[in-house]
Structures are given as structure tokens and as C-alpha cells.
Amino acid sequence: MFPAPPTFEDLNVWAALPVIILSLWASVLLVADRFINNKFYVAAYSLLGVGISLVIALFQAGDLFDIGESGTAFEGMFMADQFTYVVNIVALISAAIGILISYEYLERTKLDRGEYYILLMFSAAGAMLMGSSNNLSMIFISLELLSIPLYILSGIRRPQEESEESAMKYFLLGAFSSSFLVYGIALVFGAAGSLDLGEIVVVAQTISEQEATQRYLLLIGAGLITVGLGFKVAAVPFHMWTPDVYQGAPTPVTAYMSSVAKVGGFAAFLRVLVTGLPIIAEGGDAAVWVDTLQILAALTLLLGNLVAIMQYDLKRLLAYSSIAHAGYILIALAAGGVPGVGDSAAQAALVYLAAYAFTNIGAFAVVAAIEKDDSTGTTMDDIKGLAVKRPWLAGAMSVFMFSLTGIPLTAGFIGKFWVFRAAMDAGLEPLAVLGVLTSAISAFYYVRVVWNMYFETGDAVVPERQQYLTSGLVITAAGTLILGLLPFILENLVRDASLAILR
Amino acid sequence: MQLENTGVSIVSAVLFSPLVGVLVLLFWPRLTDKQVRIATLINTLVTFAFSLLMLSQFDSSKGMQMEQVDEWIAGLGIYYHVGVDGISIWLVMLTTFIMPIAVLASWTGIEEKVRLFHGFLLLLEVAMVGVFVSLDLFLFYIFWEVSLVPMYFMIGMWGSKDKVDFFGREMEARIYAAVKFFLYTVAGSILMLLAILYVGNKAETFDFMLIRDLMRSGQLVFTEETERLLFVGFFIAFAIKVPVWPLHSWLPDAHVQAPTAGSIILAGVLLKLGTYGLVRYNLEFFPNAAIDFAPYIGALAVIGIIYGAWVSYAQTDVKKLVAYSSVSHLGFVVLGIFAMNSAGIQGAVLQMVNHGVSTGGLFLLVGMLYERRHTKAINAFGGLWKIMPIYSGFALVIALSSMGLPGLNGFVGEFTILVGSAGSDTLDIWYTVLATIGIILAAVYILFMFNKVFMGPVTKQENQELEDLTWGGNWYELSALVALTVVIFVIGLYPKPFFELMDGAVGDLVAQLDATLQVAMK
Incomplete structure (x- = not known):
């Protein structure tokens, strides 16, 4: 006798409703795209799908309706908790804004193909699944679901060489990093005998206390997973692809990618390390990987911020700045390995990711707005005098720049406040000091953008006003300011996000 | 620990009334430049009226009062909590008093992007009052931190037209000054953020009153080393803002390049954010470290007094002279604070107000000259008294007040500070002696400047036509100067009410410091 197939209720399917809707919607649209000639409608339907999914995700996060039960789903593969919900929201908002800022850009650069929006939705689904993975195999699959559409999107501007180079580089290095991840997963499986994070964490602690061989397997596995995910989030020294890929990809893709890849990557990072592998070595008082991550964070902060100073092209500047911001989230991740701080560190990372999503997509959207049709016009000289010609655009860019610097009343400050607070909680004061010093350094290159727009005179030639892109900018700028003025919104959202099973 | 929410306080009205103006300037569809100026002036005057109302309700027998508490980020123990005591109320009054003068000072000086400029002006007022009342x-x-942003734009966009040599490349001096100002202050204040986080995490609240109670009752104690580190974390941020020698190098650039209103606000109020922070946080939270560091900081203050005066004397540019004189004057304030006794701190608080009024006045005068003559070089003038007698009369009063002439406000403040530092348990008598030399030097550079600019025969042909002040022609300049002069005389001749209102707050602080000192000396 076969056991009865599980029912929807057994699988707790409804808990995964946002991501299910998004993936189904994208799949149907993939077929329907063939029959829709005006690509405006593809964009509009994609936005509608993302919107529906976002509404459900918000209901789940806000506990307004009972949609599925919190807890595991799909027999332990999927985890639906507050952490999942927040990741969903951030990924979906990124996707929605990504669609808004893409439409006119694609139209004027003759790239308006329907699959663009569909790929964008699939990668958002990938990021959402990464945040809800409760199993290492899920992490791998959802990582691929996140990455492969992004490889294609960055090359969508073929036959332009920069775009092709960008896609090729991203694909090769991405595939390379995936193999690290798989190998790491295999080793962890070999040591712990399970892929389920909840089981690994139980076994891992006993292994690390007893058997040497298995302990090393586990540690090497954890290390390789760190390398694999480190590639995705652009942590130094695994960041080499970032500047070229960010610069070569079409700007709206970069905007979207810079946010969603980080959201997915860090969500998985937090799940694996904080939930699955908080292994404490004999006599140690924090997880074994805390020191490694501290070093990664320090390198990332230093390299990202120092190299960004020298950049002349805005896209490249923002690429290095996004490396630097990975460093700040790595601070939170490192703090997550200290017993008792795991949850507040995960919350800090979520707050930072939410703040960063609005700000960074907004900054790239401004670059998309000023970029010319032949993908030039994104240098420091091209924004001179922008404040006179397009005061609101320049104003929005200033908001984003101050937010990235971490000036209060913007979301960026709230993110930094949470991250440094977690670091102080965990007793990582030296890293926190490095964090604030590098953000003082970063003030220079962000302020440089502002002074080029406001203090220098020049005849910035910019494309005409673009309606949908503007609405995307309004949302990002308003989001940046609202999260900065009313930080309790984020605080309420992440308050119940909890990752650490063992305390 | 929890705080109860309270009703709306008058302090919030003072704090947020300029925000109304900001929103009007941002979103009102069409406004002529003149309407913008008038609207801003009315807005700042209304704010001043609110602050007068607040002053009239102030009860000098109580400490912190007119508090308002509202939940903000409940999970982290962060509140919207404002209120005033005898120390902060004078600085709020100074701010709301200086702002209309800054608006009048830019009445004709600012001609481009008038709306944006006044928006930044009002935003700056919110930020500055916010620092004093939070x-x-x-x-x-x-x-x-927010107070940085408007000032950065004001210097960078409306600053002077000078050029500087920047590593072999010619660069606009205003951009250099704006960026230097921004980076210097961000770098300083960001370490304070860590110190705040540390204190907040330890106390499990970010509320000033709660933390103060925890510390006074001995429930929140830091080790000696931690306390020193935290003290330094706060001190660097404040010292850059004051600025304490040798962290002053941003000041001459920023003051000289800023438009007149910017200089007035920088000298008048923005520098006081630093000295206020020293009193409010460094002395209150870390008295042990303050006692340990007092001799060194006192030494820096005295060096600043003499250095600032000395360098002022050497200037050929009036605005630079006034800028460096701020370094000297703020040295007195810091000296008074770290004398750590009642006279020292009361003198310091009063001197903050005095310096705001008199140096703000000097920058206003320089701005008027610059608008008429488009130069700030001392040797371009001479004999102005013959051409502009009314202007020169005001200049004399304000210059003498800055110098510390008895009967005017500067004297009261400096004298009280010196009384405090002479009787201080933390500072040696030599500090007082050397600081007194600073007063003499101040007389030298001020009188030297006054002599060159206003006295003697008219040497330059261009100066013959300069326009004096009249109610009909330039009421805005005249009214600003009249207001400043009235305050100068009031404080100079009858300082008693100013000290009386401070008594409660300063007495409370000094009682705590004394207790710590007694323990330290045993």
C-alpha cells in the first residue's frame, strides 16, 4: 500500500502563496507574451502579478488574514516565518520598481522584449525562495532560479559588446561560484547526514564536539558555502565580477540586480549560517565563522569604499558602493554568530536590505533617467548642472546619496543604526568602528555626486522626462524618506523575525 | 523602563513651526522672490514669538520642563522626547532670535534660487532647535546630523566667487569649503553614533532623562576605561563643531566662503551645538572622565584663545579676522565649561549667547560692506565713519561687545568665565592668567581693525559713494542691527535674569560634578 498522497493542508501550500502566484503568473505570461504585440501590456501584466503577490505578502507579514500557517511547508523544504515574509516584501517591491523603471528605458533603447519582465519575475521568485529555504537543496535550486534570469538580463542588450561581456562574465563566475556552493552542501551533507537546516543544527553541535573527521567536513562545507554565497552578494575577495557586470548590463537591470541578488544572497546566508550552522568550537563563545566573516566584512568595507572614491562613471561608482554596502550587511551577519544576538542581527540585516533596496534602486534609476540611448552619458561630467535643468531629479538623487552615506531622516541611516547596534550588542566594537570610519570615507564620493549636480555649472543634456520611470523614482525617494522618518514601520515588520533555533 | 506619553508641549511648536515654512516653500505653486523673503521672515518671527511664549512659561525653580514624550520606535526604547531647562532655553532663544536676522541679512544678498535658499534656512532652524531641545x-x-545638510548646500551654492588652488588645480573656493565642512563634521560625529549606541545598549533606552537617572542612582556604571572612551567619542564630535584647537581648520574656510546669512548662523548658532553638547552630554554622563581630561582640554582651550587672537591680528581680510576671532572666543566657552563649577558653566552658557549675538553682528556688518563694495580687504577701506556714520556707530558697539568692554554683553560672559576658571578645582590658576592675555589680544585686533576701516581720512575714491543706513532705503539692515544692539545692551547692563533662569539647571549639574570631584580628590 502506498501512503495516501499529502493534501494541500498537509503541505501547508498556502503559506507559500506569494511565490506560487508569482511563478505561475510568470509562466503563463511567458506563453501569452507570444501573442501580445504591444509589450506595454506585458509590462503591465507583470506589474499586476507582482502587485497581487505583494499584497498577499503584506497580508501575511502584517498578520491581517490567515493565509497558510506559519511554520514549515512542503514537508520541511519551505519555511514560512516572519523572516520569509519580510524577504518576500523586499524582493517584490524591488521587482515592482524594477519593472516601472525599465519600460521606457527598454523602449527608447529598442530592447522592448516581453521576456525581459518575465525573467525579472522569475528571479524575484528565486530571491523569495532563498529567503524561505529550510533545506540546503532548496537553497541551491532557488539560487539558480535567482541567478540564471539575471545572467540573461545582463546580456539582453546584445550585440552590444559591454552587455555581452557582462553576461558572459557573470555567467562564468556565477557558475563557478555555484559549484563551490554545491560542493559545500555535499560536504555538509556528508558530515551531518541531512540537508534540513533544522536537523543540521542539532547534529552539527554534537559533531563539532566529538568527531574530528566529520568536524572538518562540516567546517570545510560551511567555508565553501560561504564562498559560494559570498560571490552572489559581492563580498571581497569574491567581488571581481561586480564592477564590470554592473557597468555592462543595461541600467535598469543593474538597478534591479543590485538589490534583488543581495536580498536573496543575504537571506540564504542568514538561513544557512545563523539557523543551520551556528557551530561553536570547543571553548569558544561564538560561532566558528564569526572571525572569517569579520575579515570578509572588513575587506569588503575597505575595498568597496576606497575604490569607489576614484570612480568617474556613476554606474561603476554605484557598483563599488554596492560592494561597500555588502560589507555593512556582513557586519550584521558576523554579529549573528554570537549567541543571543542571532535574531537581532537578522533583523538588522533585514532592515538594512529594505533600506538599501529603495535607495539603491532609486540611485540607479536616476542614472537610467539621464543615460542616453547609446548607453553613454553616465559620468560625473554628465550630471554637472543637473540641479538647474531637472531640479526634482537632482533632488531625488541627493536624497539617495545622503541615504547611502547614512545621514539621518533617510532609510540608509536607519539601516546603519540597526547594523551597528547589532555589532555593539555582539561585542564586535572594532568592526563597528571600521564601519563608521568607512562610512565617513564614503561621504566623500557620495557628496561628490551632489556637488557635481548642485555646485558645478554645466549643460547636462538629459533625455526627456519619462513618466513610468518618474513614478518609480517617486516611490523610491518617498520610501527612502518615509523609512527614515518613521522607522517604527520597519521595526514592527522585523520585530518577530527570528532565525536562531538554538539560543 | 517606559515613559508615559504626554500632551503637546510649546517646545514642539517652537521646533516645528519653521517646518510649515519649508513645506510652503517646497510646494506652493508660484511665489515671487519678494514673497518668499516676506513669508520666511514672518515664519521666523512667529517662531521667535513662540519661543518668547515658552520663555514666559519657564519656571526657574524647576529643572527640565515643558517636556513632551511620544512613542517613536517602541521596541528600541526610542522616544520623541523634547523639553527645555535653564541651559537649553537660552540657546533656543538665541537660535530663534538669530534666524530673522539671517533672513534680513540675505534680503538683497541672495538673488539666485531664492526659494531654495530660504527653504534650507528654515530647515536649518528646525535642526538646530532640535539639537537643543531633544x-x-x-x-x-x-x-x-541633519543640521549639516542645509549648511553644506548654502555654502556650496551661494558661497563666494573666490578660487583656490587645490593640488595644482584651480577650484571654486566655496565647493572646497563646503565639502571640507561636511566631511570634517561627518567624520567627527559618526564616532559619536557608536558611543550613543553603546550607552543606549547598556542602559536599554536612549532617553536622556532615564539614562541620567540611571547614572545618578548608580545603576548604570562604566569602567574607567570605557567611560574615557565614551567621553572621547562624544568629545571629538563636539570639539570639531566648536571648534577646539587644533580641529578648527574647517572653520575659516566655511565662515569666509559662506554667504552672509550662512556665516551668521554658523558663528551664531551652529558652533554652539558643540559647546552645548559638551555641557549636556560630556559633563552630565561622564563626570569622572571629564575631571581627568579637564586640564588637557583646558590647555587646548587656552591655546585656542591665544592662537585665534594672534591669527586674527594677522588677517588682511575682515571676514577672516572675524572667523578666527570665533576660535578665540569659543576657547573661553570651553574653558568655562571645564572649570566645572557654577560660575564657569553659567558664564560659558551666557557667553555662547553673547558670541552668537556679537559675532553674528560682525558677520552681518561685513556682509553689508561686501555688498556695497564687493571686497573684504581691510586696506580697501578707511575713514568710513565720515561716510557712513550710522553704520559705523553700530559697528563700534558690536565690535566693542565682541572685545569685551564692560557695560556690554561680552564682558559679563568673559568675566564670569574667568571668575569660574580662577576658582576651579580642575584647572590651575595659569589657565586664567593666559586666558586674560587673550582678552588683551582681542582688544588689539579688534581696535586695529576698527581703526583701519573706520577711522582716519577717506583714502579710497570708491568709498565716497557708499550708502549709509536709513529706514527708507534699507530698513532690513537697520532693523537687524537695532535688534542686535538692544540685546547687547540688555545683557551687558542687566544680566541678572539670564543667570537666574540658569540657576536651577546649572546648580543641579554642578552639584553632581561636585560630588564626583569630592570622591576623586579623596
Whole structure:
């Protein structure tokens, strides 16, 4: 006798409703795209799908309706908790804004193909699944679901060489990093005998206390997973692809990618390390990987911020700045390995990711707005005098720049406040000091953008006003300011996000 | 620990009334430049009226009062908590008093992007008042950092037209000054953020009053080393803002390049954010470290007094002279604070107000000259008294007040500070002696400048036509100067009410410091 197939209720399917809707919607649209000639409608339907999914995700996060039960789903593969919900929201908002800022850009650069929006939705689904993975195999699959559409999107501007180079580089290095991840997963499986994070964490602690061989397997596995995910989030020294890929990809893709890849990557990072592998070595008082991550964070902060100073092209500047911001989230991740701080560190990372999503997509959207049709016009000289010609655009860019610097009343400050607070909680004061010093350094290159727009005179030639892109900018700028003025919104959202099973 | 929410306080009205103006300027569809100026002036005057109302309700027998508490980020123990005591109320009054003068000072000087300029002006007022009234460390830090942004834009966009040589490349001096100002202050204040986080995490609240109670009752104690580190974390941020020698190098650039209103606000109020922070946070939270560091900081203050005066004397540019004189004057304030006794701190608080009025006045005068003559070089003038007698009369009063002539406000403040430092348990008598030399030097550079610019025969042909002040022609300049002069005489001749209102707050602080000192000396 076969056991009865599980029912929807057994699988707790409804808990995964946002991501299910998004993936189904994208799949149907993939077929329907063939029959829709005006690509405006593809964009509009994609936005509608993302919107529906976002509404459900918000209901789940806000506990307004009972949609599925919190807890595991799909027999332990999927985890639906507050952490999942927040990741969903951030990924979906990124996707929605990504669609808004893409439409006119694609139209004027003759790239308006329907699959663009569909790929964008699939990668958002990938990021959402990464945040809800409760199993290492899920992490791998959802990582691929996140990455492969992004490889294609960055090359969508073929036959332009920069775009092709960008896609090729991203694909090769991405595939390379995936193999690290798989190998790491295999080793962890070999040591712990399970892929389920909840089981690994139980076994891992006993292994690390007893058997040497298995302990090393586990540690090497954890290390390789760190390398694999480190590639995705652009942590130094695994960041080499970032500047070229960010610069070569079409700007709206970069905007979207810079946010969603980080959201997915860090969500998985937090799940694996904080939930699955908080292994404490004999006599140690924090997880074994805390020191490694501290070093990664320090390198990332230093390299990202120092190299960004020298950049002349805005896209490249923002690429290095996004490396630097990975460093700040790595601070939170490192703090997550200290017993008792795991949850507040995960919350800090979520707050930072939410703040960063609005700000960074907004900054790239401004670059998309000023970029010319032949993908030039994104240098420091091209924004001179922008404040006179397009005061609101320049104003929005200033908001984003101050937010990235971490000036209060913007979301960026709230993110930094949470991250440094977690670091102080965990007793990582030296890293926190490095964090604030590098953000003082970063003030220079962000302020440089502002002074080029406001203090220098020049005849910035910019494309005409673009309606949908503007609405995307309004949302990002308003989001940046609202999260900065009313930080309790984020605080309420992440308050119940909890990752650490063992305390 | 929890705080109860309270009703709306008058302090919030003072704090947010300029925000109304900001929103009007941002979103009102069409406004002529003149309407913008008038609207801003009315807005700042209304704010001043609110602050007068607040002053009239002030009860000198109580400490912190007119508090307002509202939940903000409940999970982290962060509140919107504002209130005033005898120390902060004078600085709020100074701010709301200086702002209309800054608006009048830019009446004709600012001709481009008038609306944006006045928006920044009002935003700056919110930030500055916010620093003085916030009673929550998180809130305080927000206002503290936000005050940078409008000033950065004001210097960078409306600053002077000078050029500087920047590593072999010619660069606009205003951009250099704006960026230097921004980076210097960000770098300083960001370490304070860590110190705030540390204190907040330890106390499990960011509320100033709660933390103060925890510390006074001995429930929140830091080790000696931690306390020193935290003290330094706060001190560097404040010292850059004051600025304490040798962290002053941003000041001459920023003051000289800023438009007149910017210089007035920088000298008048923005520098006081630093000295206020020293009194409010360094002395209150870390008295042991303050006692340990007092001799060194006192030494820096005295060096600043003499250095600032000395360098002022050497200037050929009037505005630079006034800028460096601020370094000297603020040295007195810091000296008074770290004398750590009642006279020292009361003198310091009063001197903050005095310096705001008199140096703000000097920058206003320089701005008027510059608008008429388009130069600030001392040797371009001479004999102005013959051409502009009314202007020169005001200049004499304000210059003498800055110099510390008895009967005017500067004397009261400096004298009280010196009384305090002479009787201080933390500072040696030599500090007082050397600081007194600073007063003499101040007389030298001020009188030297006054002599060159106003006295003697008219040497330059261009100066013959300069326009004096009249109610009909330039009421805005005249009224600003009249207001400043009235305050100068009031404080100079009858300082008693000013000290009386401070008594409660300063007495409370000094009682705590004394107790710590007694323990330290045993």
C-alpha cells in the first residue's frame, strides 16, 4: 500500500502563496507574451502579478488574514516565518520598481522584449525562495532560479559588446561560484547526514564536539558555502565580477540586480549560517565563522569604499558602493554568530536590505533617467548642472546619496543604526568602528555626486522626462524618506523575525 | 523602563513651526522672490514669538520642563522626547532670535534660487532647535546630523566667487569649503553614533532623562576605561563643531566662503551645538572622565584663545579676522565649561549667547560692506565713519561687545568665565592668567581693525559713494542691527535674569560634578 498522497493542508501550500502566484503568473505570461504585440501590456501584466503577490505578502507579514500557517511547508523544504515574509516584501517591491523603471528605458533603447519582465519575475521568485529555504537543496535550486534570469538580463542588450561581456562574465563566475556552493552542501551533507537546516543544527553541535573527521567536513562545507554565497552578494575577495557586470548590463537591470541578488544572497546566508550552522568550537563563545566573516566584512568595507572614491562613471561608482554596502550587511551577519544576538542581527540585516533596496534602486534609476540611448552619458561630467535643468531629479538623487552615506531622516541611516547596534550588542566594537570610519570615507564620493549636480555649472543634456520611470523614482525617494522618518514601520515588520533555533 | 506619553508641549511648536515654512516653500505653486523673503521672515518671527511664549512659561525653580514624550520606535526604547531647562532655553532663544536676522541679512544678498535658499534656512532652524531641545539620544543625533545638510548646500551654492588652488588645480573656493565642512563634521560625529549606541545598549533606552537617572542612582556604571572612551567619542564630535584647537581648520574656510546669512548662523548658532553638547552630554554622563581630561582640554582651550587672537591680528581680510576671532572666543566657552563649577558653566552658557549675538553682528556688518563694495580687504577701506556714520556707530558697539568692554554683553560672559576658571578645582590658576592675555589680544585686533576701516581720512575714491543706513532705503539692515544692539545692551547692563533662569539647571549639574570631584580628590 502506498501512503495516501499529502493534501494541500498537509503541505501547508498556502503559506507559500506569494511565490506560487508569482511563478505561475510568470509562466503563463511567458506563453501569452507570444501573442501580445504591444509589450506595454506585458509590462503591465507583470506589474499586476507582482502587485497581487505583494499584497498577499503584506497580508501575511502584517498578520491581517490567515493565509497558510506559519511554520514549515512542503514537508520541511519551505519555511514560512516572519523572516520569509519580510524577504518576500523586499524582493517584490524591488521587482515592482524594477519593472516601472525599465519600460521606457527598454523602449527608447529598442530592447522592448516581453521576456525581459518575465525573467525579472522569475528571479524575484528565486530571491523569495532563498529567503524561505529550510533545506540546503532548496537553497541551491532557488539560487539558480535567482541567478540564471539575471545572467540573461545582463546580456539582453546584445550585440552590444559591454552587455555581452557582462553576461558572459557573470555567467562564468556565477557558475563557478555555484559549484563551490554545491560542493559545500555535499560536504555538509556528508558530515551531518541531512540537508534540513533544522536537523543540521542539532547534529552539527554534537559533531563539532566529538568527531574530528566529520568536524572538518562540516567546517570545510560551511567555508565553501560561504564562498559560494559570498560571490552572489559581492563580498571581497569574491567581488571581481561586480564592477564590470554592473557597468555592462543595461541600467535598469543593474538597478534591479543590485538589490534583488543581495536580498536573496543575504537571506540564504542568514538561513544557512545563523539557523543551520551556528557551530561553536570547543571553548569558544561564538560561532566558528564569526572571525572569517569579520575579515570578509572588513575587506569588503575597505575595498568597496576606497575604490569607489576614484570612480568617474556613476554606474561603476554605484557598483563599488554596492560592494561597500555588502560589507555593512556582513557586519550584521558576523554579529549573528554570537549567541543571543542571532535574531537581532537578522533583523538588522533585514532592515538594512529594505533600506538599501529603495535607495539603491532609486540611485540607479536616476542614472537610467539621464543615460542616453547609446548607453553613454553616465559620468560625473554628465550630471554637472543637473540641479538647474531637472531640479526634482537632482533632488531625488541627493536624497539617495545622503541615504547611502547614512545621514539621518533617510532609510540608509536607519539601516546603519540597526547594523551597528547589532555589532555593539555582539561585542564586535572594532568592526563597528571600521564601519563608521568607512562610512565617513564614503561621504566623500557620495557628496561628490551632489556637488557635481548642485555646485558645478554645466549643460547636462538629459533625455526627456519619462513618466513610468518618474513614478518609480517617486516611490523610491518617498520610501527612502518615509523609512527614515518613521522607522517604527520597519521595526514592527522585523520585530518577530527570528532565525536562531538554538539560543 | 517606559515613559508615559504626554500632551503637546510649546517646545514642539517652537521646533516645528519653521517646518510649515519649508513645506510652503517646497510646494506652493508660484511665489515671487519678494514673497518668499516676506513669508520666511514672518515664519521666523512667529517662531521667535513662540519661543518668547515658552520663555514666559519657564519656571526657574524647576529643572527640565515643558517636556513632551511620544512613542517613536517602541521596541528600541526610542522616544520623541523634547523639553527645555535653564541651559537649553537660552540657546533656543538665541537660535530663534538669530534666524530673522539671517533672513534680513540675505534680503538683497541672495538673488539666485531664492526659494531654495530660504527653504534650507528654515530647515536649518528646525535642526538646530532640535539639537537643543531633544532629550533622546537618537533624536539628538538625527537633528545633529541633519543640521549639516542645509549648511553644506548654502555654502556650496551661494558661497563666494573666490578660487583656490587645490593640488595644482584651480577650484571654486566655496565647493572646497563646503565639502571640507561636511566631511570634517561627518567624520567627527559618526564616532559619536557608536558611543550613543553603546550607552543606549547598556542602559536599554536612549532617553536622556532615564539614562541620567540611571547614572545618578548608580545603576548604570562604566569602567574607567570605557567611560574615557565614551567621553572621547562624544568629545571629538563636539570639539570639531566648536571648534577646539587644533580641529578648527574647517572653520575659516566655511565662515569666509559662506554667504552672509550662512556665516551668521554658523558663528551664531551652529558652533554652539558643540559647546552645548559638551555641557549636556560630556559633563552630565561622564563626570569622572571629564575631571581627568579637564586640564588637557583646558590647555587646548587656552591655546585656542591665544592662537585665534594672534591669527586674527594677522588677517588682511575682515571676514577672516572675524572667523578666527570665533576660535578665540569659543576657547573661553570651553574653558568655562571645564572649570566645572557654577560660575564657569553659567558664564560659558551666557557667553555662547553673547558670541552668537556679537559675532553674528560682525558677520552681518561685513556682509553689508561686501555688498556695497564687493571686497573684504581691510586696506580697501578707511575713514568710513565720515561716510557712513550710522553704520559705523553700530559697528563700534558690536565690535566693542565682541572685545569685551564692560557695560556690554561680552564682558559679563568673559568675566564670569574667568571668575569660574580662577576658582576651579580642575584647572590651575595659569589657565586664567593666559586666558586674560587673550582678552588683551582681542582688544588689539579688534581696535586695529576698527581703526583701519573706520577711522582716519577717506583714502579710497570708491568709498565716497557708499550708502549709509536709513529706514527708507534699507530698513532690513537697520532693523537687524537695532535688534542686535538692544540685546547687547540688555545683557551687558542687566544680566541678572539670564543667570537666574540658569540657576536651577546649572546648580543641579554642578552639584553632581561636585560630588564626583569630592570622591576623586579623596
